[in-house]
Every structure is written in C-alpha cells, then in structure tokens.
Amino acid sequence: MRQTIAEKILSDHSGNTVKSEDVVVANVDFCFGQDITSSEIIDSFRKIGVKDIFNKERSCMVLDHSCPSPNIELSEVHKKIRNFTSEYDMKIFSSGEGVSHQVIIESGNITCGDIVVGADSHSCIFGALNVMAMGVGTTDLAIALATGKSWFIVPETVKVILDGQLSKGVFAKDVMLHVIGNVDKACTASRAIEFYGDVIGEMSVDARFTVSSVAAEMDAKCGIMPADKKTIQWAKKYSVREPRPVEADPDAHYSEIYEFDVSELSPQVSRPHDIREVCDIEDVEGTEIDQVCIGSCANGRLEDIEVASRILKGKKVAPGVKLIVTPASRKIYVDAMKKGYLEVLVGAGAIINNPGCGPCSGTHQGVLADGENAFSTSNKNSKGRMGNVNANIYLGSPAVAAATAIAGKIADPREYKRRLT
Amino acid sequence: MPNFSHRVRKQNDITTDCILPEKYKFNTWTEKELAQHVFENTEEAFHEKVKEGDFFVAGANFGCGPSREQAALALKATGLRAVIAKSYDRIFYRNAVNAGLCLLECETNYIDDMDELDLDAEKNILFNRSKGVNFEVKPMPVIMRKFMASGGVIEYLKQYGDFEDLV
CATH class of the missing domain: 3.30.499.10 (Aconitase, domain 3)
Structure with a gap:
C-alpha cells in the first residue's frame, strides 16, 4: 500500500x-x-x-x-x-x-x-x-x-x-x-x-x-x-x-x-487584510508604520530575536514608532538576555513583553489605534486581529521588522547584509 | 406522517452565522431555545415550519464561516432528521458529528422547498415523493453510523465511556 x-x-x-x-x-x-x-x-x-x-x-x-x-x-x-x-x-x-x-x-x-x-x-x-x-x-x-x-x-x-x-x-x-x-x-x-x-x-x-x-x-x-x-x-x-x-x-x-525555486526570492510582505495578499518588499517599501511587533509562534524564537538584534545593534527605533518584542518562551527570554540580544534591543528603544502571544492575540500589549499601520512577524493579519478593525497589519520576517523599526516605514533588510552573516 | 424538505433563499455557502445569529453564541441558552432562532435573520418563522423528522436541504459548502458549535446544536434541536447538502464545511462537519446532527451528501438540485422526502438509510436512497425521483446518498462510514445511532460523539461517549470497540 x-x-x-x-x-x-x-x-x-x-x-x-x-x-x-x-x-x-x-x-x-x-x-x-x-x-x-x-x-x-x-x-x-x-x-x-x-x-x-x-x-x-x-x-x-x-x-x-x-x-x-x-x-x-x-x-x-x-x-x-x-x-x-x-x-x-x-x-x-x-x-x-x-x-x-x-x-x-x-x-x-x-x-x-x-x-x-x-x-x-x-x-x-x-x-x-x-x-x-x-x-x-x-x-x-x-x-x-x-x-x-x-x-x-x-x-x-x-x-x-x-x-x-x-x-x-x-x-x-x-x-x-x-x-x-x-x-x-x-x-x-x-x-x-x-x-x-x-x-x-x-x-x-x-x-x-x-x-x-x-x-x-x-x-x-x-x-x-x-x-x-x-x-x-x-x-x-x-x-x-x-x-x-x-x-x-x-x-x-x-x-x-x-x-x-526560491533562490531569487526577495523578502516578502503580506498586506492587509489577508495573508494571501503577498508581494515583494519592493512593492511596499516606504509604507509608514506605527508599530512593529516581533514575536508569536511564527517568529518569536531565539534566532528571530538574534536577527533583530543584529540589525538594530547601535541603531535607534524611529521616533514615534513602537517596537514590541515578545519572546515565545521564558527559555528564549533568558537565552536572549544571556546572549545580550535584549540589551541591544532595549538600547535601541524596544519594549520587551513577557513571554506569550503578545499583541498577536489582540487583547493587550499593543492594541492599535484607528488607521494605524503595524508590521508584525506573526501569522495573521485579518481585520481586527490585533484588537482594532480599523487598523492595518503587514506581515513579514523579523529582519524586515527590524529594518522597518529603524526606518519607521517598511524597509528592506538586505541593506544590513553585512550584519546578517 | 409525511416529512418535508426545507430550503432557504441562499443555496451554497450557507454560513453558521446565517444558521444561528452570532448573538446566541454563549452557553447560556438551552438547545430548545436556540432552535427557535435558527435562520431568524433571513427567513420568516423558520422553526415553526419544521416538524420532527423533516429534512433541511442546501447546496455546496454548508456550514462555512465561524466555527460555532451552537449552529449544529440548534439545527439538531429543531427536530430535523438530517441535513442534505452537496458538501459541508470541514469544521461544521466535525461539530455536527460531535453533536449528533445527521449530515448526508447527495445531489440536491432537484429538491424544492416543501417537497415530500423519504430516506432509506439502509440502502442510501432518498425518495422525492413530490417529484417522483430517487437520489443516491453517499454511504456513511461505519464509525459515523455508530456515532449517529448514539446521537453524536458526545452521547456515544456518555454511553460507552470510551471509543474502545472502535480502535
């Protein structure tokens, strides 16, 4: 059989x-x-x-x-x-x-x-x-x-x-x-x-x-x-x-x-309000973002936090932008602390949540205002997902999220290629 | 006593919200109470038309939309013998089997509202007495028959305590 x-x-x-x-x-x-x-x-x-x-x-x-x-x-x-x-x-x-x-x-x-x-x-x-x-x-x-x-x-x-x-x-x-x-x-x-x-x-x-x-x-x-x-x-x-x-x-x-064959693939972004609305980063680069979220079951693990900290090292989150980092578990939280990633992120202006689902559940820790744009590493961007039906959610990798937090608008992480070894 | 089919205006993609409006989602309602609100936003006094042993008939992808078990429970509580549709939403299907609402798959283009129907569950044949035509119903898997005989998976487990004889 x-x-x-x-x-x-x-x-x-x-x-x-x-x-x-x-x-x-x-x-x-x-x-x-x-x-x-x-x-x-x-x-x-x-x-x-x-x-x-x-x-x-x-x-x-x-x-x-x-x-x-x-x-x-x-x-x-x-x-x-x-x-x-x-x-x-x-x-x-x-x-x-x-x-x-x-x-x-x-x-x-x-x-x-x-x-x-x-x-x-x-x-x-x-x-x-x-x-x-x-x-x-x-x-x-x-x-x-x-x-x-x-x-x-x-x-x-x-x-x-x-x-x-x-x-x-x-x-x-x-x-x-x-x-x-x-x-x-x-x-x-x-x-x-x-x-x-x-x-x-x-x-x-x-x-x-x-x-x-x-x-x-x-x-x-x-x-x-x-x-x-x-x-x-x-x-x-x-x-x-x-x-x-x-x-x-x-x-x-x-x-x-x-x-x-994904050899030629650019960083991908999913636009509001359906994860299937996928495009190359080139198509949405420059979109103003109010809040960046790194975490969730999709991308809240140690290597995700590491990539973000590499990109953000010595940089600052753009004025007015909230960068919210939610380690997926306590173990990851502690490991990220030991490796110095959290220090880098906090130094850059990030908010570190306690481990859990964070703002992805839409009940707390980063509910959006009307008309706000979020960039998130989670896996859902349906209307209202992050607690407000009048907000917009873009989805992508932690690298895009980190580059976006620095620019205050959707940005290509390949700009930081040297940091991504 | 003869039994009849019930159709609503919409044929395909009837959602759980349409079956039972969202406001009845909490567990504070009894099943009998829920039954009185089935299709209340789109049909007039639907629950008064349905008599014990009748059938609900729909097109494809019945029960799509939000995963709300109350929709299946409420339909069952109206006294329907079975829902007959071309296909079902997966989550609704599970909810219905757990709740003991019988779902049959069959061609439904030639069944109108209030046609007289008769089901031979052994031979898997649906008779449309009003039109004088018969339809083949997709046979139900053995395990599903056992669940339905008990009134759904939950009732089955209440009765037997486990799935022992099915594994």
Whole structure:
C-alpha cells in the first residue's frame, strides 16, 4: 500500500491500514488548550462525564493569549482553568511561561511520529518534527482529553517542494508567505501538506517551526516534514520518548504537487487584510508604520530575536514608532538576555513583553489605534486581529521588522547584509 | 406522517452565522431555545415550519464561516432528521458529528422547498415523493453510523465511556 506520512501515522495510531477519506478513531499522543479555548474545553469535558483526564503527562493547558490578564473577565477565565488543572492534577503552563506551542516543544513531550491535537489554530507547528499535529475545536479537544483518542477523516496530502538556496536577508517566513501567495487555498484546505526540498534541509529546526506554523494559514489540516538528521538530533536531545520517524512511500498519492525555486526570492510582505495578499518588499517599501511587533509562534524564537538584534545593534527605533518584542518562551527570554540580544534591543528603544502571544492575540500589549499601520512577524493579519478593525497589519520576517523599526516605514533588510552573516 | 424538505433563499455557502445569529453564541441558552432562532435573520418563522423528522436541504459548502458549535446544536434541536447538502464545511462537519446532527451528501438540485422526502438509510436512497425521483446518498462510514445511532460523539461517549470497540 502506497501511503503518505499522514496516512501512515493514522494507520499506526488506529490499528488499521487507512487511505484518504477513511474515517478512523485513532490514539492521540498529546493534547492541549490555551486560555481562549480551555474554558469551553472544560465545559465539554464535564459534559462527557468521565472521571479523569486520559493521561497527565500527555496533556496540558497553557495561559498564553492574554497574560498577565488585562481585565476581570479574562482573569476569571484564567482562574477557572487553574482550578480545573489543579482538580485533575493536570499540567498547566501559567502566565509568562510562553506560547503554548513553544513551551510544549521545549517540554519534550512530543516526538516524531506522534499525533497531537491542540485547541489552537497554529497547532500544526509540530509538523516540523515529523508529527501529525492539528488544530481542533473545543469539543474535539475535550474528547481527546477524556479518552486519549479522537475521530479523524484521513486527509488527502499535498506535496510542497522548496528548491534552491535562500539569499541573505531572506528567511523561512519569506518562503512561506511566497508559498501562501501562490497556492490555491481550495487545493490545500483540509489537506495534509508535506514539505520537501533543499531549502527545508538547510533550515534550522527553529526555522522549520516557522514553516509549519504558517501552514495553518493555508487552511491545511497539518504541515508535516520528513525527519532528517537534524530532526532526529533534536528529538534525541529534547524528547522524553523515543522518536518514531515516518516517511512517505516513494509512490504515495498526492492530490497536488507544488514546486518552488526560491533562490531569487526577495523578502516578502503580506498586506492587509489577508495573508494571501503577498508581494515583494519592493512593492511596499516606504509604507509608514506605527508599530512593529516581533514575536508569536511564527517568529518569536531565539534566532528571530538574534536577527533583530543584529540589525538594530547601535541603531535607534524611529521616533514615534513602537517596537514590541515578545519572546515565545521564558527559555528564549533568558537565552536572549544571556546572549545580550535584549540589551541591544532595549538600547535601541524596544519594549520587551513577557513571554506569550503578545499583541498577536489582540487583547493587550499593543492594541492599535484607528488607521494605524503595524508590521508584525506573526501569522495573521485579518481585520481586527490585533484588537482594532480599523487598523492595518503587514506581515513579514523579523529582519524586515527590524529594518522597518529603524526606518519607521517598511524597509528592506538586505541593506544590513553585512550584519546578517 | 409525511416529512418535508426545507430550503432557504441562499443555496451554497450557507454560513453558521446565517444558521444561528452570532448573538446566541454563549452557553447560556438551552438547545430548545436556540432552535427557535435558527435562520431568524433571513427567513420568516423558520422553526415553526419544521416538524420532527423533516429534512433541511442546501447546496455546496454548508456550514462555512465561524466555527460555532451552537449552529449544529440548534439545527439538531429543531427536530430535523438530517441535513442534505452537496458538501459541508470541514469544521461544521466535525461539530455536527460531535453533536449528533445527521449530515448526508447527495445531489440536491432537484429538491424544492416543501417537497415530500423519504430516506432509506439502509440502502442510501432518498425518495422525492413530490417529484417522483430517487437520489443516491453517499454511504456513511461505519464509525459515523455508530456515532449517529448514539446521537453524536458526545452521547456515544456518555454511553460507552470510551471509543474502545472502535480502535
């Protein structure tokens, strides 16, 4: 039987040999909710009426979207979540520990070959570790939490091949924006995506997380990469369980195959109010920006903060512009501090938020005014995403963000080529 | 007693907002209360027309838009036996299966509002008595049949406590 990675993982977890469109019940290796979704997860969980959660090591709740809480209503939600996790002796990551995806990655609780479900749309991020990871609704998450299983419709798979070599100043985020701008969403919606190619091979594991996280914006069910040496090394170092790498059969069936050569690619920018509105930086250079945000599950990792600090070293953020940096986890925060990146950024005039989702959740830490333009390294720029429907959000890499913060308008980071070694 | 089809003005891409206006999204409403507000922004007294065992009929991509489980719950609470559409939004589909709202896939161009319908769920045939034509319904996977027999995944789990016999 010729199978894709998703078909193999679902076969392994359901005990049946499955193909796309089959409906199966499969074991879930890890499940989690965040502070926007966990309240409803708790209600649904209680409705199912089981005595306990399926596994205390294989599940958690994370307070990350609005932390520390900006209002009474959200404080009450956080309290409800804390009470639930203490009642069931369930793992919780509290305010300030970081974005769910990042803290789970760092916890080592997932590994190659796993099925992970998260009540957060960017849960497909774990695909970078050869994991079938999906964002699900709150009832689905409650089902997984109660039983350690879920039902799945086996997805068709789309293959995306990324060839070539990225030029200096061009990063994983640019590649993904380019891909999103050039694929038909109808062909990727509800599908599993498998990523291949030299570009992926060259990327660090952290950069691969950017790719898999942004795959959510193609409405994909999951964005999986095969495990290579780097993945296995990563897993051996961090995972608490033995990795079980899964590769597709050479003649597996794909509903669509896209191939991109990204050697000539410029830094990419996504314009308001749809991530698919992608253009070369040359087309939007000079657009006035009021606020620059570096962070989120897409680009809040150490190498993202490093690039920003290299570009901003000895420079100043443009007058009137807010540069808001939100490390994705406490570990990243501390590492960035030790390496001196935060000192550089603060010296340049940046505001450093506590670890978490930061302004991307739209509830706090950088809500925009009417008519303001933001440049963000996050993965969503739909209307109102950052808390104001009358504001505009441009998306791009941390390098573009840093260059933009200095100029006060969208700027090309290749100007700082020498700093980007 | 005969059962009838119900269609609304819009055919394709009927959103969850259209099914149940956004203001009913919080959990403070009972399912019976929610049922009285189905399609209230676009249709007149929709819920009064629907009788137990009737069918809702739509075109393609039914249930798209915001992922709100209440839309599926409210439709189920109207007493509909099933929704019949050409295709469904993925998230709505999951919500419906969890809630126990039966979704069938079939050609729906030849079904008008208030046609008399009859479903043979064993043979997967839908009879349109008003038009004298039959349609083949896409067979439901075995697991889905079990979920529906219990009244949805949540009810299934309440009954059995686990998916034991399905893995």
